[in-house]
Amino acid sequence: MTELDEDIRASCFSHLEILWAEFGDDIPYVGGLNRGFPFRGHRIPFLNYQKGIYRASVQRGPAALSINTSYRSPYADEATEEGFLYAYRAGAIDQPDNRALRAAHRLQVPVVYFIGTRPGWYRPVFPCFLTGDDATTRFVVVTPGAMVGPLDEQEPVRVEDPIEQRYVVRETKVRLHQARFRGRVLPAYLSQCAICRLKEGRLLDAAHIIGDLQAAGQASVSNGLSLCSIHHRAFDQHLVGISPEYKVHVSGRLLDDDDGPMLDLLKGFHEANIHVPSRRAWRPDRERLAERFDRFTEAAA
Ligand SMILES: [Zn+2]
Structure with a gap:
């Protein structure tokens, strides 16, 4: 991972924490995520909700910065004990978005997974690591990692212990389930x-x-x-x-x-x-x- 990209990712994560403080666990796109985050005089988008896979144009490295799933996606059916399955984009395996996605797996860089919890709202899950990549079924496996270290210089790391990893995946699934459940029940009432x-x-x-x-x-x-x-x-x-x-x-x-x-x-x-x-x-x-x-x-x- 290039040093520049490492700094971009760190800045992205810390600005998501600021948005968490403002909005709570789920962040609206309009008025929240669409503001992007500042980085060395640039304003960088957090995600591309139309494409799913997103790599910022200021990045030098090849790997995606974030991926996202709409609230309509039946993600829960596509989760395994190891993580969430995330599909390649349609088209060639080596089209630019799929290249960025697969590079994130190859280079094991931390990414943000924005999961839609209700229309126009996302829950950012980060750091996530792509722990699997299957070009035949065209899926990667997205596994939540952890931030470790002192508060002001936390580092994103993979959770290596398989039991702990399964626990983190399960916990993330439960929280997402709750968020999506709430996103459907409250408007109905x-x-x-x-x-x-x-x-x-x-x-x-x-x-x-x-x-x-x-x-x-x-x-x-x-x-x-x-x-x-x-x-x-x-x-x-x-x-x-x-x-x-x-x-x-x-x-x-x-x-x-x-x-x-x-x-x-x-x-x-x-x-x-x-x-x-x-x-x-x-x-x-x-x-x-x-x-x-x-x-x-x-x-x-
Ligand atoms: Zn009451």
Whole structure:
């Protein structure tokens, strides 16, 4: 890796951290990523969302700086224990973008993987290393690495231990799943809590009806509920249940308790109807709700 390119990558990473501080884990393209990052008097784009594979024109080395995937891509099906599969661009194996992609594998340079989590928003995963390249199936394997060293001079490194590597891949997949789930569930509920209608994005979660780690746990909107932090927590703790008829049930423990206005707020929704998305396919799945509601009634007993 040329020293110039090494500096460009370091600058790219540190400016992504600045954007993280501003926006949180997911960064909008417009007003965020499209500003690019400054480098020696240039303003360098972070990514090319149309092409996917991106190498900055100021780079001297041949390897890509970043790759990206749109939120529509079924990436989850294309992940292995070693990392995410990323397809070559259509056309010749040695067309410029594929050359840049494959050079990133050959030279083992750290790249950023921008993964779309909802329309117009990306989650940057970096440093990533391309740990595999198969010209026959036209896929590379993208594996998250780690930043190590003192805070002001962190170095991107590969995670060599296979167990640790699998852990990092799995953790990244779970976080992406959450982000994409949220990106689908909240808009379906017009970014309001299904119980109290609170409309403040930063206080809203996409709650799973049937948890992630269970076989039936899917990232579909109908397995989700948009809930404010309080109602999410109460739902997870079985203090609030939602029946398959879309009715709120507050646990007897809370109903019998008498302790201040916040509790009244929780109790006040007892037997109220939840607000569901207008589109039928997005509404909470009644079978899953029934399964979950059984657990609520068991916990209350
Ligand atoms: Zn709420």
